[in-house]
Amino acid sequence: MYHKNTDYKSLLYIGSLHKREIGEEWTHRWTNQPSTLRSKFHVANRIPPSTKPTKRLITLDRCTFSRTLQCRTGHAHIGDYYRRFVPSENQSCHCSDTLQTRTHILYECKTHFRHRHLLGIGRTRNIEVLLGSEKGISRLARFLKTSRAYEKRDSESPNDVRHNGRRRGRTRGAGTGEGSS
């Protein structure tokens, strides 16, 4: 179509310009305002932002994507999160009275022993690799999907091997590799 106005720009072109500006602004903020060391997300925050949807958003089922994100951000239905934000909830793992932390679930919990190889071996299973690199996140997602770790449990969960009323008990110091620092 011919336009007399030589300044004519299609909506599509203007939209792409806006998207590029947003992407650049986001990257600028991400570079200059790093997450705090106290944040549970800090160790995962290593991949520059993008306005394009990630491959995992497109390929993972919704539940696995959600739990992968929960694991990476620390905002999850696990004891360590409850300890900080919902202290009325049970904070111990279903395997024992150990405080249920991300480190415990990924590296220590006997419930997930047979799925742990999915996380990789040696350095490839380091926490910063699993949470902050594309390949690591892929392995993490596979582990979470297969093991069903990070699923929200209810009081009648068959995974809860404890049959008594000690819902609030826990042992501090065990499995708290990340601590609260």
Ligand SMILES: [Zn+2]
């Ligand atoms: Zn456990």
